[in-house]
Structure formats: C-alpha cells, structure tokens
Amino acid sequence: MNLLKNKITKYITAIILIAGLLSPVIPIYAQETFKTVLEEITEKMEQIEGIKNNTTLTAEEKAIEETTIRKEILSKIFELTLLENQDLKTKLADVKNLTEKEGGLRDNLLKMLKENELVYQLMQERLEKAQTLNEIKQLAADFKDWRALVYNPKVEKIVAFILVFQEERILEIARERLQKIAGSLEKLETTNILKKEDTAQLIQKAVKNLDEAEVLNDRAKKIIVYLLNNELSQQIKWGIGDSLIYSQDSFITTATVKINVNNSLEYIRSAYKLFIEIGNLVKQKLNK
Amino acid sequence: MEQLLSKFKKIEPRNEFKEHSRALILNAPQNHQPGMLLYIARMLNFKTGLGMAAVFIVVILTGLSLLNQRLARSELVSGLDSQELNKEVEEFNIQLSQVRYYENSAKRIEVALKKTSGESITPEEQKEGINQLLDELIL
Numbered sequence: 397m398n399l400l401k402n403k404i405t406k407y408i409t410a411i412i413l414i415a416g417l418l419s420p421v422i423p424i425y426a427q428e429t430f431k432t433v434l435e436e437i438t439e440k441m442e443q444i445e446g447i448k449n450n451t452t453l454t455a456e457e458k459a460i461e462e463t464t465i466r467k468e469i470l471s472k473i474f475e476l477t478l479l480e481n482q483d484l485k486t487k488l489a490d491v492k493n494l495t496e497k498e499g500g501l502r503d504n505l506l507k508m509l510k511e512n513e514l515v516y517q518l519m520q521e522r523l524e525k526a527q528t529l530n531e532i533k534q535l536a537a538d539f540k541d542w543r544a545l546v547y548n549p550k551v552e553k554i555v556a557f558i559l560v561f562q563e564e565r566i567l568e569i570a571r572e573r574l575q576k577i578a579g580s581l582e583k584l585e586t587t588n589i590l591k592k593e594d595t596a597q598l599i600q601k602a603v604k605n606l607d608e609a610e611v612l613n614d615r616a617k618k619i620i621v622y623l624l625n626n627e628l629s630q631q632i633k634w635g636i637g638d639s640l641i642y643s644q645d646s647f648i649t650t651a652t653v654k655i656n657v658n659n660s661l662e663y664i665r666s667a668y669k670l671f672i673e674i675g676n677l678v679k680q681k682l683n684k
Numbered sequence: 685m686e687q688l689l690s691k692f693k694k695i696e697p698r699n700e701f702k703e704h705s706r707a708l709i710l711n712a713p714q715n716h717q718p719g720m721l722l723y724i725a726r727m728l729n730f731k732t733g734l735g736m737a738a739v740f741i742v743v744i745l746t747g748l749s750l751l752n753q754r755l756a757r758s759e760l761v762s763g764l765d766s767q768e769l770n771k772e773v774e775e776f777n778i779q780l781s782q783v784r785y786y787e788n789s790a791k792r793i794e795v796a797l798k799k800t801s802g803e804s805i806t807p808e809e810q811k812e813g814i815n816q817l818l819d820e821l822i823l
C-alpha cells in the first residue's frame with residue numbers, strides 16, 4: 397500500500413515539475429500570436445498602398461480590392477483585440493497573494509473585460525454584414541472611437557494593477573535571493589575563506605535598496621487601489637514615514653502608478669548589481 | 685629365547701644419545717608459519733586499537749572539513765552565480781515587457797484603424813507605425 401502511495405506521489409510530482417517548467421513558455425506563446433497578427437496587419441496595410449498606386453486597375457476595381465483588404469485588416473484588429481482581452485484575463489488570474497479587498501478589485505477588473513465581449517459580438521456582426529467601402533470605413537472609425545473611449549481606459553487600469561502585483565512578486569524573489577546569499581556567506585565565513593567585514597557593507601546596501609523598492613511598491617499599490625475604488629483621480633494622501641504629505645492639485649492617474657513601479661524596479665536592479673559584485677568578490681577570495 | 689627377550693626389554697639409548705636427539709628435535713626448523721591473521725591478531729591489543737581509532741577520527745574530521753569547504757563553494761555557485769543572477773533579472777524583464785506591450789499598442793492600433801477608416805494620418809503617426817510596435821515586442 398505504501399509502495400503504491402510512493403509511486404503515485406512520485407508520478408504526480410514529476411507531472412507538476414514538468415508543468416512548472418513549461419509554464420514560462422505559455423505566456424511567451426501568447427505574445428508570439430500577438431506578433432503574428434500584427435505582422436499580418438502590417439502586410440495588409442502595405443497592400444492598400446499597393447492598390448492605390450496600381451495603374452492597371454480601374455477605379456471600380458480599386459474600390460473592390462480596397463474594400464476586401466480593409467475588411468481583412470479590420471477583422472485582424474478584432475482578432476488582436478480579442479487576444480489582448482484573453483491575455484489580460486490570464487494575467488489577472490495569475491496574480492497571487494491578494495487580500496480580500498484586492499481580490500475584489502481584481503474581480504471588478506475581470507468584469508470590465510467581460511463587458512467588452514458584448515461589444516465584440518456586435519462589432520463582429522456588423523463586420524460580417526458590411527459590404528461597401530463606406531460601411532467598412534465607418535465601422536473602423538466606430539471601433540477606433542470605442543477603443544479610445546472605453547477599451548483603452550479599462551486596459552490602462554488593468555495593466556497598472558497587474559504591474560504593481562507582478563513587481564511585488566519580483567521584490568519577494570529579490571528578498572529570497574538576498575537571504576540565500578546571506579546564508580551562503582555565513583557558510584563561507586565558517587571555512588575562513590571569507591571574513592564578515594568583506595561583504596557586510598555590500599549586503600547592507602542591498603538591504604537598503606530592497607527596502608526602498610518596497611516603499612515605492614507600497615505607494616504604487618495604495619494609488620492603484622485608490623484609483624480603482626474611485627474612478628475619478630483626485631487628491632490623495634500618502635504616508636511617508638510618520639508624516640503625511642498632501643499632494644495638492646496633482647492629479648493621480650495610472651501613469652503615477654507606473655512611475656512608482658518603475659522607480660521601485662530600479663532599486664531592485666541596483667540590488668542585483670550588488671549581488672553580482674558580492675559574487676565576484678567571493679570568487680576572488682576563493683581563487684586566492 | 686625367553687632370556688633374550690627379557691634382556692631386550694631392558695634396552696635403553698645411551699644418555700648421550702638421548703640428550704643429543706632431544707636437542708636436535710627441539711632445535712629443528714618449524715615448518716608451520718603463523719598466518720597473517722594470527723600476526724595481526726597478536727598486534728590488536730588495546731593500545732594499538734586506541735591509536736588506530738585516533739587516526740581514524742583525524743582522517744574523518746579532515747574529510748568532513750574538506751567536504752564542508754566543497755559544499756561551501758557549491759553554495760557560492762548556487763547562491764551567487766552571476767549567470768543565475770542575470771537569468772533572474774532577464775526573467776523579470778520578460779515578465780514586465782509583456783505587460784509593457786499594452787503601453788504602446790493602444791496608439792499603434794489607433795493609427796491602423798485611422799488608416800483603415802480612411803482618416804488622414806500625420807507624419808508622426810505614420811512613423812509610430814505598427815513596425816515600431818513589432819520591434820518593441822520583446823520575444
């Protein structure tokens with residue numbers, strides 16, 4: 397009985413490991429499809445130019461060809477929008493370690509994506525019915541307006557949300573790396589290859605960098621949560637240390653979230669540079 | 685005849701001969717050598733045993749400290765290997781670039797839709813064509 401249990405556990409572990417190995421490949425595959433569709437759109441847009449400049453075709457023939465190509469381009473842009481929708485859904489679902497409140501916000505964002513689906517249906521039906529060049533052009537204009545007024549603002553919020561929590565996870569990994577390095581250094585110190593003073597300063601700097609990164613990530617999180625709770629950008633209080641600083645007359649948007657995330661990432665990158673410096677130092681000592 | 689036999693009963697070797705033979709027999713070379721095991725067993729008294737134990741302990745301790753050093757070095761490799769560190773940073777970049785795609789795509793798709801709808805496009809918009817978006821997609 398135990399033997400069977402062990403076998404099954406081993407089997408399941410193997411499957412999970414393999415799935416784990418494959419998982420980084422899957423999001424890359426999604427982006428690969430984006431690339432393909434975008435390339436197709438570019439090709440077809442060039443074809444429009446080709447038709448316009450084609451002297452062998454009559455005006456009527458040109459119109460027919462153009463209609464076909466434009467319809468195809470529009471169809472591809474729909475396809476891309478649907479792919480983006482799916483990609484954002486997946487990325488939202490992948491965000492881990494959310495509090496209940498944050499999970500609620502994530503659900504709202506998923507709802508926003510779901511609402512889009514009705515519009516896609518309507519647009520798709522119009523596309524299938526569109527025959528004339530004018531109908532296609534009008535549909536393209538309407539779709540452009542919808543993307544600008546409805547779709548893009550939603551995507552911006554979703555992207556800001558995903559960025560904040562993705563970066564939080566990256567910070568976690570950086571901290572784990574720092575722990576691992578500190579542990580390795582301790583072991584090396586017992587063998588007298590290394591002295592504590594050799595690396596103490598670098599470790600301290602790295603810790604400081606990661607602490608700064610955390611402050612900025614927390615700030616970004618506060619802002620995105622605030623933004624999602626209140627659809628309008630307003631004045632916001634943010635705590636820095638013990639004192640509160642009021643930001644007057646500055647409108648906080650998703651751009652502010654991204655700035656904080658990017659600044660936080662810079663601190664994490666600096667920390668990794670320090671890790672590499674420590675690694676080189678230790679290599680030096682080992683080779684002595 | 686009986687007299688002869690009773691005389692034979694009393695025969696003994698001369699004392700000289702007795703002594704000589706005895707000496708010969710006792711000093712004759714021994715054919716049977718004691719085996720290696722017997723030899724070692726003879727050496728295994730308490731003192732030698734203690735000495736050997738001490739030697740073993742020193743050997744094991746040295747071996748362990750060498751192993752520890754080896755492990756320490758491999759800890760270095762796993763924790764501080766610059767290749768691994770760079771790989772980690774690369775993975776961060778890939779993750780982030782996928783999300784960054786959306787920062788640029790909105791504008792590019794707008795241009796494509798403008799063109800499709802027949803709207804005129806400014807030269808800057810033409811430049812920010814889809815080609816640039818393609819280049820920015822890091823794969």
